[in-house]
Amino acid sequence: MQSNESYLTLESFEEASQAVKQVIQETKLIYSEYLSQQTGAKIYLKPENMQFTGAYKLRGAYYKISTLTEEERNRGLITASAGNHAQGVAYAAQRYGVKAVIVMPTTTPLIKVNRTKSMGAEVILAGDMYDESCQTALKLAKEKGYTFIHPFDDLAVATGQGTIMMEIYKELPLVDFILVPIGGGGLAAGISVLAKMLNPKIKIIGIEPAGANCLQESLKAGEVVSITDVNTIADGTAVRTPGSVIFPYIKENLDEIITIEDEELVAAFLDMVENHKMVVENSGLLAVAALKHLPVKDKRVVAILSGGNMDVITMSSVVQRGLIIRDRIFTVSVLLPDKPGELTRVSGVIAGQNGNVIKLEHNQFVSINRNAAVELRITLEAFGSEHKNEIITTLENEGYRPRVVRTNI
Numbered sequence: 001m002q003s004n005e006s007y008l009t010l011e012s013f014e015e016a017s018q019a020v021k022q023v024i025q026e027t028k029l030i031y032s033e034y035l036s037q038q039t040g041a042k043i044y045l046k047p048e049n050m051q052f053t054g055a056y057k058l059r060g061a062y063y064k065i066s067t068l069t070e071e072e073r074n075r076g077l078i079t080a081s082a083g084n085h086a087q088g089v090a091y092a093a094q095r096y097g098v099k100a101v102i103v104m105p106t107t108t109p110l111i112k113v114n115r116t117k118s119m120g121a122e123v124i125l126a127g128d129m130y131d132e133s134c135q136t137a138l139k140l141a142k143e144k145g146y147t148f149i150h151p152f153d154d155l156a157v158a159t160g161q162g163t164i165m166m167e168i169y170k171e172l173p174l175v176d177f178i179l180v181p182i183g184g185g186g187l188a189a190g191i192s193v194l195a196k197m198l199n200p201k202i203k204i205i206g207i208e209p210a211g212a213n214c215l216q217e218s219l220k221a222g223e224v225v226s227i228t229d230v231n232t233i234a235d236g237t238a239v240r241t242p243g244s245v246i247f248p249y250i251k252e253n254l255d256e257i258i259t260i261e262d263e264e265l266v267a268a269f270l271d272m273v274e275n276h277k278m279v280v281e282n283s284g285l286l287a288v289a290a291l292k293h294l295p296v297k298d299k300r301v302v303a304i305l306s307g308g309n310m311d312v313i314t315m316s317s318v319v320q321r322g323l324i325i326r327d328r329i330f331t332v333s334v335l336l337p338d339k340p341g342e343l344t345r346v347s348g349v350i351a352g353q354n355g356n357v358i359k360l361e362h363n364q365f366v367s368i369n370r371n372a373a374v375e376l377r378i379t380l381e382a383f384g385s386e387h388k389n390e391i392i393t394t395l396e397n398e399g400y401r402p403r404v405v406r407t408n409i
Contacts, residue, residue: 049308162190
C-alpha cells in the first residue's frame with residue numbers, strides 16, 4: 001500500500017483516473033437549459049447518479065482497494081456507510097473476488113441495503129447514523145482482522161473521488177464554479193485539491209444540509225469538531241464529524257461552504273424529475289438547491305449530482321411534499337349550511353376555475369347549529385401559487401370565506 005504522501009498529487013489523480021475507468025460509467029456533463037434560465041448562468045450537471053452503483057462513491061472505493069496489497073484484500077474488507085460507499089466497496093470487492101462486510105445505519109433506505117446485498121456483501125445494520133455504524137465497523141475490523149475502507153477520511157479514497165474533477169476539466173476547462181455536496185468531505189477534498197492544481201481561479205463551493213453542517217462548524221472553529229445533532233432527509237450526507245485526515249486539504253482549497261434546508265431539497269427533486277427526467281437522491285440535490293444562493297450570473301457552473309439511490313417510499317413522500325410546497329396541492333376549509341345542493345355548488349365553483357378536487361372531508365359536528373356551520377375540507381390540485389390564489393379569491397367572492405389549512409395526503 002502506498003504512503004499518504006503519494007496521494008492527492010497530479011500523478012495519483014492521473015493513476016486513479018485510469019484505474020476507475022474499469023468500473024465507472026461515462027458521465028458527460030449535461031447542459032441544463034432550465035437551470036440556466038433560472039439563474040442567468042450556464043449550468044452543467046455532472047450526473048454521477050447515473051453510475052452503475054448509483055453514486056460517485058464507486059470511484060474512491062475502487063481506487064483505494066486497487067492500492068491494497070493482495071494480503072490486505074484477502075483478509076476481507078469492511079466499511080461503514082449509509083449506502084453509496086457501501087455499494088462501491090461491495091462492487092469493488094466482487095470484482096476482486098474478496099469478502100466485503102458492510103455496516104449500515106438502521107435508517108438506511110431499503111434500496112441501498114438490498115443493492116449492497118445483491119453485490120455479494122454481508123450487511124450488518126447497526127446504529128441510527130453513520131458515526132455509530134462506523135464504531136461498529138472499526139470494532140469488527142479489529143476483532144476479525146478485516147481491512148477497513150473509510151468512506152471519506154482517506155487520501156486514496158479522496159484521490160479516487162477527485163477523478164470527477166479530471167473529467168470536468170477535460171470537458172469544460174473554462175469552468176468558473178463547481179458545487180460539491182459534502183458529508184464527511186472526501187469528495188470535496190479530491191475535487192478542490194485537483195481543481196486548484198489545474199486552475200486556481202476555479203471556485204469550489206461546498207454544500208451541506210443545514211441539519212448536518214459538521215464541516216461548516218469545523219471550518220469556523222479552525223479544527224475538526226463534532227456536531228451534537230444530525231437531522232436531515234439527506235441521509236448520504238448525515239455525518240456528525242468530518243474527516244480529520246482530509247480536513248487540512250479542504251481548509252486550504254475550499255472557497256466557501258453553504259448550507260441548505262431540507263425543504264429546498266424537496267423543491268430541487270421536483271425540478272430534476274420534471275425538467276430533466278432524472279431521479280437524484282436528497283444528498284445529490286444539495287448542489288442544485290445551492291444555485292439559488294450563489295452569485296453565479298454569467299458564470300459557467302457545474303453542479304455535481306452525487307447520487308441517485310432513493311427508494312420509492314421516500315420518493316413518494318418527497319413528491320407529495322414538493323407539490324404542497326409549490327402550491328400544486330393545497331387544502332381549504334369552508335363553512336356551509338347542511339342542506340342538499342351545497343356540495344354541488346362548491347364543486348361547481350372550483351370546477352369553474354379548473355381546480356381538481358382530490359379529497360373531501362365533510363364534518364357535521366363543528367357546530368351545534370348544523371344549518372349555519374358544516375365544515376368542508378377540500379384538497380385540490382392546482383397549477384401553482386397563482387392558480388391557487390385565483391381559486392381562493394373565487395370562493396371568497398361566492399361568500400364561502402375559505403381558510404387554507406394543513407394538507408394531509
